[in-house]
Amino acid sequence: MRIRATVAAVSGALALSALAVPGAHAADSGSTSTYRADAAKVREAAHTATSGKSAFSASAAAVDEPYVLDATFSNVKVNKGKSIVVGATTHVTVPATYTLTHAADVDITAADFFSGPYIYKGSFDTPDNVQFGDDPGTCTPTSSTTASCVADIDIYANEGYLINSDAGAWKAAGLAYAYNGQDPSSPSFDITKVGVADQGGFTSPKVQRLSKLTVNAAPEPVKKGKTITVTGKLTRADWETNKYVGLSGQTATLQFRKANSTTYTNVKGIKSTAGGALKTTVKASVDGYYRFTYAGITSTAASTATGDYIDVK
Template structure:
């Protein structure tokens, strides 16, 4: 879900959900992220320099600090995003709450999220299409799950967003307050947010090709191995060469399951690869890229060469 455009609109981490689209969440009040944004704006407007609303004492025109904490946040080590398809990543976390918090209420909501940069002033944030769902494990604890949904085709990410992201979670209890009503009282709403619960890599999906020729070839003759390393460009919606990257040329003999590295070369200004080797035995050539923080590791599909 793209929220970058709202970053400068309101101070504080989650306030930038103000322009987000409604979420498909079953409830009597049909609460949307825009409704929750009213609570967020009130919380952050009261103290714009504070990212952690839970550390403040609520005033009459802001939500009170909800008695909820988050822990045991788990997410995949990397979220690999291409150019068109939606990418959905599951997250889980533990929610601990006071006896005064009813997490089964239809107007109680919790949500995991990812953010790039600092929690107080994030450069970008990612949420799920739906709010999180919790299952009570005791009178004061619950196991919660949710998703992070990324749509690169809709502009959720810029290329500079690739790399390490931090994770957080929030919870809000409307306590019977209708955010659409004229008499909506935000001071009766509880809210908490917490960043720094975990990390993951949001990466530009990579592709790697290889072609070894000629084939067949006589033993001792020269084999030329070409290929290309490319990765998703989130801004153009296409794949572009990944320049200046070290890539291993590997060989696997016929009837073997193990690849051996022959040499390491670098991609050129367009991501292309080219080198030569001497033909020694029937087998498969491939290029192998170890990956970076912004781009996942990838192996080309082996290309078989018949040596006469």
């Protein structure tokens, strides 16, 4: 499992005790990724607890592990259901909303209570990758036991958060944890008094590699009836090199819009060749704009080039 600013797979107790201080206090140091780091460690603890189960045992005190926090997530919505498109070097902030339901004795307004959504690739218990937000969610109580919450999930393409095989289907989850006054940096830290709730299996949109298209129609100007050569290139983000690389073997559609129109119409479909190259010919008829458009695939987002104007004499 690849999570930035996290810990190796260890026992639940050790993972939580590795936290220097509760996130709310550590944030005073100026770090913008304290919650991300702490949430990753807490989740790691939840999934490597000494009970050997993905959830904590009912008798936490007997096995020296956190207890199951009486809190659940519902109505988890990530990026309004739209695909999460990540470029080669971009920081993508993904909005999310969720409902938090909790027991009446769980104080979600406490300074050392945190909750937030995250997305994961692969299985819930042993994911290939997990992405959290830089900050916990903000929850507004709607009753004594429910709250409506908003949060962001942050993805940094140029900091090793993603590899190319991560593109495609992901799932969403919710994490909540309460230190209940416990300070992990204290010798008297009692892990059995720390509550953690971790719930997965929610729908998440795909995480896709950003694609780009270029187009050039020539010669220009051109005589009516003469041949126009339209060239371009289809590339997509490479999350491992933080560059854009050619995408071959994909179908792009050449479109044309007359100069006095606002609507593009399809002319023909062609496949990209080595390096993502696109090349085709058409006969010049009237002034207008040529462009390529690409519908995308599971791993790669759709894209459309800016139209290139041709002056027909």
